[in-house]
Amino acid sequence: MQTRPEGRRDLSNLGKIAGFLAIGVLLTVYVVRSPQDSMVARLVSYRKILELLGQHLYIVGISSALAVLTAVPTGVFLTRPRLKLWAPRVVSLVNIGQTVPSLAIIALSVGLLGIGARTAIIAMWIYSLLPILHNTLVGIHEVDPAIIEAANGMGMQPGHVLMKVEVPLALAMILAGIRTAVTINIGSAILAAFVGGGGLGNLIIAGNNISRIQVLVLGAALPVLMALSADAVFEMIEQRTKV
Numbered sequence: 001m002q003t004r005p006e007g008r009r010d011l012s013n014l015g016k017i018a019g020f021l022a023i024g025v026l027l028t029v030y031v032v033r034s035p036q037d038s039m040v041a042r043l044v045s046y047r048k049i050l051e052l053l054g055q056h057l058y059i060v061g062i063s064s065a066l067a068v069l070t071a072v073p074t075g076v077f078l079t080r081p082r083l084k085l086w087a088p089r090v091v092s093l094v095n096i097g098q099t100v101p102s103l104a105i106i107a108l109s110v111g112l113l114g115i116g117a118r119t120a121i122i123a124m125w126i127y128s129l130l131p132i133l134h135n136t137l138v139g140i141h142e143v144d145p146a147i148i149e150a151a152n153g154m155g156m157q158p159g160h161v162l163m164k165v166e167v168p169l170a171l172a173m174i175l176a177g178i179r180t181a182v183t184i185n186i187g188s189a190i191l192a193a194f195v196g197g198g199g200l201g202n203l204i205i206a207g208n209n210i211s212r213i214q215v216l217v218l219g220a221a222l223p224v225l226m227a228l229s230a231d232a233v234f235e236m237i238e239q240r241t242k243v
Contacts, residue, residue, distance in 0.1 A: 009239055013232040020232075024225045031218045043206050043215055055198035056223065059117055059189045063124035064182050071129045072174060075136025076167070087137060091130075098130040110195050120192035120199075127188060128181035135177025139170030171241045179234035186227040190219075 032044050042048075071094075078087040097105065106123040113119040143166050151161045167174075193201030203219025206212075 010236055013236045016232045017229045020225045020229045024222055027218060027221055031214045034214065040210070040212050040215060043203065043210075043212075044218065049203075049218075052198065052200050052202055053222065055117070056186075056189050056192075056200045056226075059120050059124065059192050059197060059199055060182065060185045063121045063128065063189075064178070064185050066121070066125040067128040067132055067181050067185075068178055070125070071132035071177075072136050075133045075174075076140065076162070078137060079140040079166075091133065091137070094129045094133055097126040106191050106195055115196035117192065117197040119195050120189065120197035124185050124188050124192075128185050131180040131184070132174070132177040135173050135180075136170070139173030140166050142173070143169045172238050175234060175238050175241060179231060179238065182234065183227045183231050186223055186230060190223055 028046070028049055032046055032049070074090065077083055078090060105127055106120060109119045109123040113122060147165060147169070148161060151165045156164070189199050190201035190204060192199045193205055200219050200222050203222075204216050205219075207214070207216030207219060
């Protein structure tokens with residue numbers, strides 16, 4: 001029996017995820033169990049790394065969830081006939097947050113909110129709005145008008161057409177925007193360490209401060225592996241939602 005293309009892609013992505021996780025675990029074990037001085041030993045215990053990993057995932061999860069809850073409904077509303085004229089203005093406004101470097105957004109947020117994880121979350125939320133908003137708009141606009149017309153001809157109300165026809169058909173494109181936003185956030189969350197927000201960026205800062213390359217490499221490699229794993233997960237989800 002032949003494996004369907006979707007099944008082969010799923011197996012390929014599962015293999016990638018397993019490989020990335022294995023590399024992360026092996027790298028962590030190597031750094032923790034390698035000969036260390038007292039300064040390195042305090043920085044790279046399993047407990048400390050898990051704590052920083054949890055902080056990193058928390059920042060990414062909250063900021064990404066806020067971006068989805070904000071950008072998807074906004075994008076949907078801006079595709080409605082009465083609000084279409086506002087779409088270019090809103091996109092231009094959101095685009096400002098994307099064009100400004102993420103470190104600059106975090107620095108500006110510190111002036112308003114002080115230091116801590118909340119500042120990093122707000123800054124990353126602003127920074128990740130554009131890909132989700134843009135893909136939501138594009139996905140709904142690309143729905144075939146003939147399909148919408150057929151749904152209207154069947155007597156469906158506009159709200160039902162939106163939720164049962166337009167959004168499902170645009171879902172793959174929306175997920176692609178979320179995929180981009182999440183992978184961006186995983187990398188950007190490193191900067192949270194510069195404002196006292198925690199996360200794996202602390203390993204990079206500490207490794208640089210004490211001139212221990214293994215600590216710095218661990219702090220840089222784990223977010224990369226996380227981003228690659230998340231990208232593979234979203235790719236599988238997108239394949240399942242394509243019509």
